[in-house]
Amino acid sequence: MNNQLTVNPSIEVEEYASYIEIEEQELVSSSSAFIGANTIEVNLQEIQRQHIIPVFSKDNEPLISHGDFIQTTYDVINHCFKGEDILSPSIRVSHPIKGRTPEARYKPANQLEDHERTIYYERAMFVFEIPSIQRNIDGQTLSLTIGGVKCYGDDKLNNKKGSSEHFKIFIGFSVKVCSNLCVWSDGAQVKLVVRSQGELMDAIMNMISVYNPEQHLKAMQRLTEHNLTEAQFAQVLGRARLYNYLPNEVKKEIPPLLFTDTQLGSVAKDYFQDNSFCRNDNGDINLWRMYNLFTSANKSSYVDSFLERSINAFDFTHQLQTGLAGGGTNWYLN
Numbered sequence: 001m002n003n004q005l006t007v008n009p010s011i012e013v014e015e016y017a018s019y020i021e022i023e024e025q026e027l028v029s030s031s032s033a034f035i036g037a038n039t040i041e042v043n044l045q046e047i048q049r050q051h052i053i054p055v056f057s058k059d060n061e062p063l064i065s066h067g068d069f070i071q072t073t074y075d076v077i078n079h080c081f082k083g084e085d086i087l088s089p090s091i092r093v094s095h096p097i098k099g100r101t102p103e104a105r106y107k108p109a110n111q112l113e114d115h116e117r118t119i120y121y122e123r124a125m126f127v128f129e130i131p132s133i134q135r136n137i138d139g140q141t142l143s144l145t146i147g148g149v150k151c152y153g154d155d156k157l158n159n160k161k162g163s164s165e166h167f168k169i170f171i172g173f174s175v176k177v178c179s180n181l182c183v184w185s186d187g188a189q190v191k192l193v194v195r196s197q198g199e200l201m202d203a204i205m206n207m208i209s210v211y212n213p214e215q216h217l218k219a220m221q222r223l224t225e226h227n228l229t230e231a232q233f234a235q236v237l238g239r240a241r242l243y244n245y246l247p248n249e250v251k252k253e254i255p256p257l258l259f260t261d262t263q264l265g266s267v268a269k270d271y272f273q274d275n276s277f278c279r280n281d282n283g284d285i286n287l288w289r290m291y292n293l294f295t296s297a298n299k300s301s302y303v304d305s306f307l308e309r310s311i312n313a314f315d316f317t318h319q320l321q322t323g324l325a326g327g328g329t330n331w332y333l334n
Helices: 044-050 066-080 197-210 213-225 230-243 261-273 287-300 303-324
Strands: 040-042 090-100 117-137 140-151 165-175 180-182 188-194
Touching (some): 044 066, 066 090, 117 165, 140 180, 140 303, 165 197, 261 287, 287 303
Antiparallel strands (some): 090 117, 140 165, 165 180
């Protein structure tokens, strides 16, 4: 296992005019689903060979496809982490856009042959796991993980090539036992806008080069140093449920919480039942475990809101830590 994270940030787009093909492997990143909601699992070969690619309507030029996004990310990772193990991407898609070939336009839907159907998915999210770069927090193994999110609905398809295309990219760690993604704001861009594949490559490269994994790990490790009693946990969760119903002028003074009531219910259930992150016998729970209860609940988010909630989970838990350490008042704890 490498103890040092080595990154080679120097790359020219021209060097990668042709793709480095992702080898098909038996081992795929995130053996358990990193997101559930209404997504399905697909592989890169299926996306590249079977899914049609949306185009800009004014010139019929293609957008950067999900396959291109995933392949470009792999090219950068392969360059930055030479010598490391890079698993095949775990890919989840949602919101299918279905169609049919012209010769099948009059057929009933239940009589369509496979070759007469067309499909692409509006939303996709993927992660690459690098298992040769691992750390341990509170008995749990974490692997370096890099990924992205793409929603075609964020783009204006009635434009022409060269118009803004929107992406989300991130680098962080995933917890091996459950595939919970641990991402913070210093390792993510949630409003990335590019106009070419070269700009996308540059953005991914820049994100990797400025990310400080040791600082991120230390911040997560410090969460193990603070506990909530059962009464405090109940109060935090109760106030979290109140947050969404507060008047807007009051909300402005409180750190936001982006989780839904249903997700907070999952946090409450797993406080008692989660095999890896439940409370101690006396009812206490450290903030690292509580953080993982939130990242686990986040798996029920849709693709387009997943990354923002993932970042919010860390910010929220870190603010609780600051309040417990006496670094200021916290509305959820007061």
